[in-house]
Amino acid sequence: MLASSFNQSWLLHALLWLPLIGSVHVLVTTRAKAKMTALCWSSLVLLLSISLWLGYSPDQGPGYQMVSSFDWIEMFGVSYSLGVDGISLFMVILTAFISPIAILGAFEYIKKKEKAFYSLMLLLEFAVLGVFLSTDMFLFYVFFELTMIPMYFIVGIWGGDRRIYAAVKFFLYTSLGSLLMLVGILYMYTKGGSQSFAISHFLQIPLSVSEQLWLFGAFGLAFAIKIPLFPLHTWLPDAHVEAPTPGSVVLASVLLKMGTYGFIRFLLPFFPLAASAPVVITSLMGLGVLGILLCAWTAAVQTDAKKLVAYTSVAHMGFVVLGIFALNENGLQGAMIIMISHGLSTGALFLLLGMLYERTKTRNIADFGGLATMAPWLTTAFLISAFASIGVPGTSGFTGEFLALIGAFEARSTMAIFAASGVVFATYYMLPMIQSIFFTRTNPENIVNDLSRREILVLFPLIIGIIWLGVYPKPFMDRMAPSLDLVIETVEEAQRIDRSTVDAVGLGHEGLVAWLGPDNMATRSIAACREF
Amino acid sequence: MSKSPDSKLSQFLYNKWYIDELYDEWIVRPLWRISHFCWRKFDQGLIDRSVNLSGRFAKGIGWFGSLFHTGQVNTYAFFLTVGLLAVLIMVIT
Structure with missing residues (x-):
């Protein structure tokens, strides 16, 4: 058992470091070879992630698997420790899956400074994998911050006309949030005796309710900006519109998930x-x-197709947050499935819009028209991805939204009713766009070729994923369920303990203050009752 | 009893009870107006504006600070003197 887990832990180290090695390799290779080199390295990571999927066994319980830990900065209890559980497993695989697709999708789109671009893409993959794999808060924070740097340059160098504005807005907005999280991490570190930054150690730190609320705010703001949760979302449409296609794909498919992952984790x-x-x-x-x-x-x-898809991202992330805070198994599973589904469908939509842009040099919905006759395969791919985004049954979007809505209905039925109408409004934004891009009258100025072989290779895996998740999500849910159940159990256990302390009012108010401290919510509410 | 084809009833039926028109008037158009409001007034006008205002606020502070950096040595000497006096007063009292 120990030997097997030791043997497997190399897998996580390889997964994490290969993109960085690739990133350096791209820099030292020739310009002509840059894209193929990047594709090879990211495909290698994808292969490793498949063996991660096969090697991960849900029967081993909800905790971290393939754990390995080395001291990094011993003085402060910082360790380089990696592990994977049912929550991070899917985020790691999604990242490893999207990266080669985004890189392959960039082949025609990126014409300048190719070496730097592909190097940054691999650096981004390295940072995101680090976020999902690390089981040490310090390590997590380092990677969380590191993701912003390659993304900043990808938007700022290869972006559209307003790229500098978008890049700076993205950077300032997200770093503001994560600085507050750093304060939260440091507070918890000192509260826990300044011994260790390990997540397992942080989990055992006793915190009063008011401390929890403040820290929840500090961590929550960082993740809410990253998600982005309404009303902290306005950096996203700007960043998406200005980012080059592969940047948008990685941003939507992977980077946003760091926020929702942070909520759950x-x-x-x-x-x-x-x-x-x-x-x-x-x-x-x-x-x-x-x-x-x-x-x-x-x-x-929206008149700009890319901006439209960017706003739909915020709507989808709303479903994820809804599912998470339902705090039950259906809700959390739904949230996880939407996270994966959104990665596939929105990634595909951004890739398709990029392909249309390469052909027509426009993103304005009104400039298109009647493309279905000229490019039937492109239209088919777009329709499937758009249906997944709407949540049509048989696609991944339906599975996720259905579960999240069931979960939300159990928790807050009114909220779920309003949220369910969002599915109707999804057709309201998606179908008119599809109609005016692919159907109605043909614009004679647009001559659009159908998908090339490379583009089919880019889109095919995404479409397979969308349909697989829509038709047979069981393998996914079996793997994530134990870890999600553990999260719910942790929350319920804490509630039970808190309730039993409130039940101990037999102590009298003074005794309770002495026991819990005056700023505990239970003592305060009892004090408020007495005054009343 | 025969009715002429352009009687009011037949017109009403011919236009499918005007359901499409009602739908357009009561649901589609209001929703479109709400959407425009959400985008222009709420998303761009309120949220994004406050985001950009916070950026401008920081810029404004920087501009205010830059006023004291004139590049003229006598200005710096003046502020140096003021600072020294302030420190001295603090030390004495």
């Missing part, structure tokens, strides 16, 4: 009492619903 287990406080649940689910509705409406009136 850190917010719920670290601060269970804050996360399960009714006011927190109501407000976060409310923001999710607002994001679903307002961003769906906003998406519908």
Whole structure:
């Protein structure tokens, strides 16, 4: 058992470091070979991630598997420790899956400074894999910050006309949030006796309710900006519109998931009492619903196709947050499935819009028209991806949204009713766009070739994933269920303990203050009752 | 009883009870107006504006600070004196 886990832990190290080695390799190779080199390295990572999928066994329980840990900065208890569980497994595989696709999709789009571009793409993959694999808060934070740097350059160098504005906005916005998280991490570190940054250590730090609420805010803001949760989303449409196609793909498919991953991985287990406080649940689910509705409406009136898809991302992330804060198995599984599904479908949509842009040099919806007759395969691929984005049954979007809505209905039925109308509004933004790009009258100026062989290779895996997840999601759910159940159990356990302390009012108020401290929510609410 | 083809009833039926028109008037157009409001006034006008305002606020502070960096040595000498006096007063009191 020990030997096998030792044998497998090399897999995570290889997964993590190969993209960085590739990134350096791309820099030292010739310009002509840059893209193939990058594709080879990222494909190698994809192969390793397949063996990760095969090697991960859900029967081993909900905890981390293939764990390995080395001291990094012993003085502060910082360690280089990696592990994978049912939550991070899918994020790692999604990252490894999307990266070669995005790189292959960039072959025609990126014409200048190719070596730097592909090197940054691999550096980005390295950083994102680090975020999902690390089991040490310090290591996590380093990688979380590192993701911003390659993305900043990808938007800022290869972007559109307003690329500098978009890149700076992206960078400032997201770094503001993560700085607050750093404060939160350091507070917890000192609270836990300044011994270790390990997640397992952080989980055991006793925190009062008010501490939990403050830390929940600090961590939550960082992740909410990353997701992005309404109303912190305005950096996203700008970044998406200005970013080059492969940048948009990675941003939508992978980078946004770091926020929702953070919600599930850190917010719920670290601060269970804050996360399960009714006011927190109501407000976060409310923001999710607002994001679903307002961003769906906003998406519908966009003239720029890329901006439209960017706003749909915010709406989808609203569903994820809704599912997470339902705090039940259906909700969390739905949230995870939407995260994967959104990675596939929105990635495919951005790639397709990029392909259309390469052909017509426009992203304005009104400039297209009647492409279905000229490019039937491109149209088919677009339709399948768009249906997944809407959530049509048989595609991945349906599985996720259905589960998330069931979960949300169990928790807050009114919210779920409003959120469900978001599915209707998804057709309201998506179908008119499809109609005016691919059907109606033909624009004689546009001569659009159908998909090339390379483009088919780019889109095919995504479409397979969309349909697989829509028709047979069981292999995914079996693997994620134990770890998600553990998260829910942690929250419920903390609630039980808290309730039993409240039941101990037999102590009298003074005794309770002495026991829990005056700033505990239980003591304060009892004090408030007495005054009343 | 025979009705002429352009009677009101037949017109009403011919136009499918005007369901499409009602749908357009009561659902599609209001939704379109709400969408435009959400984008222009709310998303861009309120949220994004406040985001950009916070950026401009920081820029404004920087501009204010830059006023004191004139590049003229006598300005710097003046502020140096003011600072020294302030420190001295603090030390004395």
